[in-house]
Amino acid sequence: MTRSLAAPTRYFKAALAAAVIIAAPAMAQQTSQSPLTDEDMEIVRKSKEIAESAQAAEMPDWLRTDNAKFSAAHQEAKELVQQLQQTDPTMKRMDELAKAKTRFSNQKVVVFASRSLGSQGLKDLLDMASGNPDVLVVFRGIPENANLGEAMLEIQQMAAERDPVPNIVINPVLFTEYNVTSVPTIIVRKEQSVLPGELPEEVARVAGLSNPAWLLRQVEAGTDGDLGVRGPVESISEPDLIELMKKRFAKIDWEEQKRGAVKNFWNKQNFRELPEAHKDRVRELDPTVYISEDITAPDGTLIAKQGDLINPLDVAPFTQAVVVLDPLDEDQVARVKEALPRINQVPGVTRITYIVTRLDREEGWDSYTKTTDTFDAPVFLLTPDVAQRFELEYVPSIITAQGKRFVVEELADRRNEP
Structure with a gap:
């Protein structure tokens, strides 16, 4: 059997890997101010x-x-x-700081807000920000005991209720970097290009106002710096989101999480079961690949040209025997064990690889350990790629190579024979 492919199979790719070299990107240097x-x-x-x-x-x-x-x-x-x-x-x-800063460096006006402003205060603030792309509304975090997903959704819904949608984010880094301790606080920033990880410089700020119009007029008149408190202010009700997440993570029983992950691992696996062989059969597979179009390396080097017939066994020898079986079927295990001395005598075989179609989900890792102990070797789960590549139909199957062909031998169930 000859396969027609526009590119080599995974096995063929592995055999020719030395011909394909891809340069990795260069490292960025650290600054002296790091x-x-x-x-x-x-x-x-x-x-x-x-x-x-x-x-x-x-x-x-x-x-x-x-x-x-x-x-x-x-x-x-x-x-x-x-x-x-x-x-x-x-x-x-x-x-973390570099990413958080860079993400929010485009808006000229930053309005620092909190749920402590009340529903009407937030409404007025968001109405002002709607349709003004130069204004960014920032919250420091979420309520202490709130669900993170629900709190984020609440912020998104507040924005979605307005058309155009205002720029709203949760970013405690901005509160820290601009040293904001009460709300509402408005900061006007320089319109400047900044390096990654940097924030625009502050021009002026005012606390107690929800509309930046007054502050912008002061800036246009040449006034800068901290212009004080011009209205009622509130403390910030939400804790720093980063610090809140650290506290929540600190309370997680990670050992219990790991135990749960280990326990549930096998319940999440997709087993690919195959029917049991009821007669002995030997099949030969020709792994030759027909190259339907040129295959080149990134530098233009020709790896294989259109029309080539390439057999992976010509490129790299297949020096193992692959045994595929259902380890929960004791008779299959017995058949494989009986065949092992003969398999080890096959010319060119230097090792045996065991692939299983399933394990006991309830026993989990105990089932895996029992199987590895049975054959005194690691075992692997059958994947669709392996099943397709060797055209597996029944188990147990033994895969070896002979000349330029793969040989698939199926071992019959003889329990009902006289």
Whole structure:
């Protein structure tokens, strides 16, 4: 059987992987004003050395940006910094601040609000912001005991009730960066381009007003700075959303969560069961791939041309025997065990891989452990890709390679034979 494909199969791709080299993006450098600790900077410095070392050698191969070692070094450095942004408190906080700042740097006027203003106060404020793209209304968080999803939906609904929809966000970072402690507070910012992670500079502010018209007139007249309190103000009723989330996360029993995840793992698996073989049968499969159009690497190197017939077994030998069975059927297990000495004698077989069609959901990991102990080897679940590639129909099946073909042997159930 010859397959016609516009691109090689996954097995063929793996065999030709050495021919395809993709350069990883370069690392961004840290500025000298970074608040990283000395230990953080040492880790980042080492990661930069990893990337730079790929360019330092003088051999021509090392100077190519599509070279595998160069690509691997850059990728290693990139992954290191990404890992630090997820685990190191300093870098994680820097990354969060940069993203939060950049997202809300376009509006000239920022109005800081809270539910403490009351329904009418919020209505007046949002009516003002509706249709004014230069105004951003900011809340610091959600009520202490509120459900996060429901509170976010409430904010969205307040915005959706108006046409045009005003710009409303929950962003405690803006409250912190502009040192806002009461509402309503209005800040007019410079209309300027800012670097990623930066915020526009404050020109002027006023507290106690819900409409920026007065403040904008003062700015136009050349007045800047803190213009004081011009009306009634309220304390901010919502806690800082980031701090609230930290408190909630701290109360989570993560060990219990992990135990639940482990317990439920097998209940979520999709088993691909196959009928049991009732007669011995041996089938041969030709894995030859017909290339229906040219296949090239990113740099234009031709990997395979249209019309080629390529057999993956010519590219990489298949040195294993794959055993596919239902481990909950004791008779199938017995048949496979009986065949193991013979399988180990097949020319070219250096190891045996066990694939199972199902496990006991109720026993979960105990069922998996029992199966691995039975064969003294790890076991894997049958995937649609493997079932399709080897055209599996019955179990137990034993897959080996002979010459340029795969051989699929099915072992019959002989329990009812005389």
